Amino acid sequence: MSNYANIPPEIFKSEFYSVTKTGEEISIISDCTAKFPDIKSSEGWKCFRVEGILDFSLVGIINAITGPLKDNKITVNVLSTFNTDYIFVKNESFRTAIEVFRLSGSINVKEKNII
Numbered sequence: 001m002s003n004y005a006n007i008p009p010e011i012f013k014s015e016f017y018s019v020t021k022t023g024e025e026i027s028i029i030s031d032c033t034a035k036f037p038d039i040k041s042s043e044g045w046k047c048f049r050v051e052g053i054l055d056f057s058l059v060g061i062i063n064a065i066t067g068p069l070k071d072n073k074i075t076v077n078v079l080s081t082f083n084t085d086y087i088f089v090k091n092e093s094f095r096t097a098i099e100v101f102r103l104s105g106s107i108n109v110k111e112k113n114i115i
Contacts, residue, residue, distance in 0.1 A: 006026075046094045072097075074093045
């Protein structure tokens with residue numbers, strides 16, 4: 001998808017969405033449950049919200065948070081906004097990711113952190 005006009009309006013009605021445009025594509029992360037057969041997608045992700053604002057001057061902070069997941073072969077997708085960061089993992093890895101986070105202490109996992 002490379003044209004904003006092609007974004008289904010249901011996306012913008014979602015409680016959570018992010019739209020990123022580059023020279024080659026428009027990428028959307030959303031909690032929209034509608035199906036769009038003509039749009040390439042990757043479904044089946046759950047999210048952790050990193051509590052608090054991470055200072056932009058911090059070096060390697062995302063690596064520190066996601067490193068324990070990598071060590072446990074858990075695929076991640078990270079979305080950063082000005083106020084917070086979101087760590088997405090595949091549904092089948094979600095419970096394992098919770099345990100990895102709890103054991104590593106890289107982020108404090110509480111139910112309210114989970115979107």
